[in-house]
Amino acid sequence: MTDPALTPELVRQHNLTPEEYEAILKILGREPTYTELGIFSVMWSEHCSYKNTRPLLKTFPTRSRRVLVGAGEENAGIVDIGDGLAIAFKMESHNHPSAVEPFQGAATGVGGIVRDIFTMGARPVCALDSLRFGELSNPEVRRLFGGVVAGIAHYGNCFGIPTLAGEVYFDKSYEGNPLVNVFCLGVLRHDQIARGAARGVGNPVFYVGPATGRDGLAGAAFASQDLTEESADQQRGAVQVGDPFMEKLVCEACLELLATGAVAGIQDMGAAGLTCSTCETAARAGTGIEIELDRVPQRAPHMSSYEIMLSESQERMLIIVQQGREAEVKRIFDKWDLPWSEVGRVTDTGLMVVTHHGRTVASIPAKLIASESPVYHREARQPDYLQAVRAFTLAGLPDTADPVAALNTLLAWPTIASKNWVYRQYDHMVRNNTVVCPGSDAAVIRIKADSIPPAPEGRAAQSPAFTGEKLIALTSECNGAYVYLDPYEGGKIAVTEAARNLACAGATPLGVTDNLNFGNPHNPELFWQLQESVRGIGDACRALGAPITGGNCSLYNQSPNGPIDPTPTVAMVGLIEKPEHITTQWFKEAGDAILLLGQPVDMADPLQGLGGSAYLQVVHGRKTGLPPRCDLDTGRVLHEALRSLIFGGGIKSAHDCSEGGLAVCLAESCISQTLARNTPRRIGAHIDLSGIAGARLDALLFGETQHRIVITTSRLTAARTLAQAAILGVPAISLGTVGGDALVIQTAAGQWSWPVAGLHDSWWHSLARLMQPANA
Amino acid sequence: MHFAILQFPASNCDQDAVHAIRVLGHSAELVWHKDTSLGAAEAVIVPGGFSYGDYLRTGAIARFSPVMQAVRRFAAEGGLVLGICNGFQILCEAGLLPGALIRNRSLQFRCEHVHLKTATRDSPFTRRIPPDTLLRIPVAHGEGCYYADAPTLARLRAQDQILWQYCTADGVLEDYASPNGSVEGIAGICNERRNVAGLMPHPERACEPLVGSTDGRWILESMIP
Amino acid sequence: MKAKIIITPKKAVLDPQGKTVQQALEHMGYRDIQAVHVGKYLEIELAGSDREAARKAMEEASHKFLSNPVIEDYQLVIE
């Protein structure tokens, strides 16, 4: 097979600019081969090089005294959780593959992020998924949503990782370009951190896992273009299919192998497969690497060197083994019946050399691919649409006349409705560690001895085995509408709400991983959204003491219908010190006092928290107005106060106000506890808001003023709790009492009542009904 | 009491079973699917997971593993064998239990807590369950719909082999209480000799207050003399 | 040679997938659908040329392993 001639057209098809091509000539001192052109094109795609985002990512706070491996150093960041233990976590997107083939696209997304985690030497212990789709009235959206959820379920369940938290938003802007962000968290001991580096000249390089096929050719490049009919069609020919069964075996075998100490470096073959893994491991170690493609197991006949290097076949790993210890690799991989092959060696040349059929098809200075990769400071311009957003006022917007209907509608709105249709398809309890299941503000998982990979041989005797338990809380957040309406505030709110959810669970933040889902960075207005939200996220992470330990950028999220709402998804992980601190969102017992921490309505906001709100979208059909203001100090003080109260004992439930405002928060507190299948535990509440003056009724009930948390205590401790909140610097008022069969809200404007059975029905079954219009 | 917990490629509740047994104060060891002996085991648990990816049919490939020959002998000698979830599927495929488990009627995987009624306390898997006590235990499966033909069902009933049924919080057998559409709400059964049992729910995930239920202990403790 | 094996759920066994496909087809406007059965299809490529030996081996595999006689029937063709 002859390689095509290098023409400017071919260079363009590889998404390389003439300037980038010049840079390649300079690095090589000659024309690239066809395979080299392919290698540069994927390595310099946005997906692998972050060429448009690197300058922005540099502004993130990435360190704390707990961060052991920081953002960008390795495949995932690592954070200390005490007692010699650490967690590795990261989020990754699989948006475009999921648009093309929802089930496999989402499934392989899970596979990819799980590999990123065990590559670090950590045992994957839980996953989380953050999803965005168009509106469910569209059958194509239902197909995508159903397929994505089934794909995540298939991969995660079979692998045996609990998917225990996440979020799903539905908005027209995601039609045709769904977002599928998946997160994985793993556990390891400090002395178990593995490196993705090709260390030790002369060390053999092993390929383990299934054979390479033509699947996902140049998937990284595909992710770095707008989603068009044409680009999708190209990708359809080569859809990646995930094999979670294989991944489970590869994971167990790798962890077992790492424990032997025979591994000098390990790297998964994710985006850009063999190319990226060889290049990066050599660049990290400052060595060279030589691989012989004839030794790479191949699934399809007659694959070219270009295809083998660019394939994204799943579940493959590259392992650099200490010379002389090859037998251990063979023994362990044979035990697990896994294919392996010795494909090359570490060298001291600094070159990544690829040979095929006796010919050298690529020879590139590994370090330079990374260090000389282009960086662009894109033009940013404030979008025109913001004028109208800022001009929006409540004048002419009649106050609510029917709060009863409005609350029921909001609870049934798919974005707010219970996501049980999703998470009941995920095995969220496998591994026997799930303490708080999906359905509360944050999920809680315990870490115990069997969460940790096998101990390195010989080391076990030195450091005593961990026999205790640790508790980790997780949540993910991002309200894309807010970010669209004000990217800076929206970015801040995503982080702050995540931190607030953790506080509600009784947890203190450890770190953040983010996934920046945006449109085409060449569009200055879209780049401005990116730049502003990065600034917001960075500021919030600094203020709340949650460093960013890693993440992922997914640009070019636009279909022919236009760009998505900018969606910088934030996943935050926190530590819960004691089991007694674990707090859930639902009301516990009749007679308990309901209190509000925070300002009922932000009266300094001219929109009283209604800008960008779910209420405005659902009831008035408008996605506009500046979102609620997010003062980071107020947030920090509130979270710390809530934690102090929880640590002091006596807080029986805590739920924050987010989409749908106070009324939705109260309703959820009444109806969100589930004891078992078809066995909700519902309990009513009597709320008196008549003392709150000045605000509009819709703003009081459904406004989304930030920094508010509804808590309950026993009646006897309520007064003391209010006094303590005041000392801790947080406004707090009494809202009412738990009990009865209805949520009753009394305001200055009147009294309304909702039987909890009806609220529950609207909220719990909404997604199932929308997904089955035929049976509705 | 010493338990053997089988480990197939892609078993993923094997560690959970080991942990649960240790929580109960007993010992457990993993036995690799290629092993031909169960060692010093006094009881066997075939754990949940997706052995061999559940490819072809759940449990179809695992059933042919060398270790299953050992389990067969162990059962033939009267040893206690409990199959949980995928383990139940494997035991049915292996013919150690009658019937089969097919796709959930919803066609979707279901993970949630369910209520179980113990249909008979006359078995080494149910004998310690307090009378008239419903169990609250998680399920997590895509293919847990129990099927057996009419003569087999009649035999199961006649010989009191149905051990657990899905029920409502009030203990009523209702269709909607079942996560999978099993015939007669069957969640678990035993063989005629009453030393081999299988169930779809996960008792090993319900042995500690921290994870939300301790009802699974009744089942595992029943196995301990 | 090729062994082609079609595995179908026994008539008495609940076939929720068949039911769902039928409903979906009806919902999409297809008429005259009286029943849908969903099964499995296996294609096994075999070396060698002894048809009778292949048939015997594949019959056995189908009966013992590829299908579950409690819930499934199979048809085998050697080509």
Place this chain on the structure above:
Amino acid sequence: MKAKIIITPKKAVLDPQGKTVQQALEHMGYRDIQAVHVGKYLEIELAGSDREAARKAMEEASHKFLSNPVIEDYQLVIE
């Protein structure tokens, strides 16, 4: 009439199920197995007698709904 539809994974697409079944067969001692592909089989019972109309409808359904053209091929027979 009956429509019989065989749906198989496209050749270029990974078929982990086929691979696993192949390995299992080899472990059980079956020789000469070169490849295994696992697909789906649908049997649709149709009322009426217009074969051509049935074929057209079933072609469309196979393409649009019963198979996933991104990763699967199908064969349709009307009997």
